[in-house]
Amino acid sequence: MEALNVIFSVAFLAAVLRVSTPLILPALGGLISELGGVINIALEGIMLVAACTGVLVSVWTQSAWLGALAGVAMGTFVALVLAFFHLNLKADLILAAIALNLLASGGTIFVVYLVTGDKSSTSRLVSGQMPFLSDFIPGVRALGEIGRLLDQNVLTYAAFVLTAVVALFLYRTRTGMHLRAVGENPEAARSVGINVRRMQYLALVLSGVLAALGGVYLSMGYVKFFARDMTGGRGFIALAAIYLGARKPLGVLIAALVFGAAEALSIQLGNLRVPTQLVQIIPYFATLAALVIYAVVQRQRALARQRAFVQSRAAR
Numbered sequence: 677m678e679a680l681n682v683i684f685s686v687a688f689l690a691a692v693l694r695v696s697t698p699l700i701l702p703a704l705g706g707l708i709s710e711l712g713g714v715i716n717i718a719l720e721g722i723m724l725v726a727a728c729t730g731v732l733v734s735v736w737t738q739s740a741w742l743g744a745l746a747g748v749a750m751g752t753f754v755a756l757v758l759a760f761f762h763l764n765l766k767a768d769l770i771l772a773a774i775a776l777n778l779l780a781s782g783g784t785i786f787v788v789y790l791v792t793g794d795k796s797s798t799s800r801l802v803s804g805q806m807p808f809l810s811d812f813i814p815g816v817r818a819l820g821e822i823g824r825l826l827d828q829n830v831l832t833y834a835a836f837v838l839t840a841v842v843a844l845f846l847y848r849t850r851t852g853m854h855l856r857a858v859g860e861n862p863e864a865a866r867s868v869g870i871n872v873r874r875m876q877y878l879a880l881v882l883s884g885v886l887a888a889l890g891g892v893y894l895s896m897g898y899v900k901f902f903a904r905d906m907t908g909g910r911g912f913i914a915l916a917a918i919y920l921g922a923r924k925p926l927g928v929l930i931a932a933l934v935f936g937a938a939e940a941l942s943i944q945l946g947n948l949r950v951p952t953q954l955v956q957i958i959p960y961f962a963t964l965a966a967l968v969i970y971a972v973v974q975r976q977r978a979l980a981r982q983r984a985f986v987q988s989r990a991a992r
Contacts, residue, residue, distance in 0.1 A: 686821040691940040696835075696933050696940075697831055699914050701838070701893065702910065704839060705882065705884065706914055711855060712876050712880070713879075714762065715769070716773065718774075719887045719915065720777050720909070720911030721778075721779065722754045722891065723751070723891030725750050725780045727892060727894045727896075727902050728784040728787060728798075730748075730891070731896060731900075731901060733747070735798070735804075749888075751884050754884060758776055763876055788902060798901045798902045799903075801901070803901060804900075806829055806830055806896050808828065832897070838886065839926070842886075843924075843925035858879075890910070894906055909960075931966070935959065935962060
């Protein structure tokens, strides 16, 4: 009963929005690269690099905005490196992305150790934090429970706005249509004059920008420090959200919110008398279950299409 009271509360909904933000942003980035035919498996590494850079630059400049900008720039650079290795040097996209993830994991720890002498986090440093809605509208806090729900980090609001922006870009602009055409059939796109390499570069760079925003949120919105491997697999969960969301911006948003709800539930249940081991597996179990459901639905659809095709042939 106590668990149900936790779930059906405004505080839980606010927590869902908070923990979903670092899933929504990289998932949108992964969606763009997926539709461009160059799925970005390096989302995890990009988030780590951006999170680490954002904190360290904000400490150095005493500006959260400059730190965020530097984090996004560094994350975008990592995406450019991936694009260069794959599109120019013809390296395998998956292997190059895995290598960047490993480099980001070890490299961020090394840099943090050089700066702080600590291999675990930058908690000794006073870093900046991206503002919340109440920093712009102080009266929000006076609204009680609704105020708690509305008082989110600016990057949380940005995640929802960017969902609409990505949808408009992909389905209402010429560049977005070209990008999707490249992802569907690169040779056909090339035959009508579309620069395939340029579109794939664009897809990977945009995915890097969005994933980097997710990383910046983790270290400068969710908390105010960088911790070792603080992404905790969120980049890979974001990849799952792409397919669970049927490769559509709105679907990806809903899938990310579902995974965020599972993570928020695990956090809330951790405060109750629930075994720690059970609590910790909730987000990963939800991801696995969602992928199984997605695979079953896709298989049923494929069988239905096959039966419809056989019936149409028999009718002839």
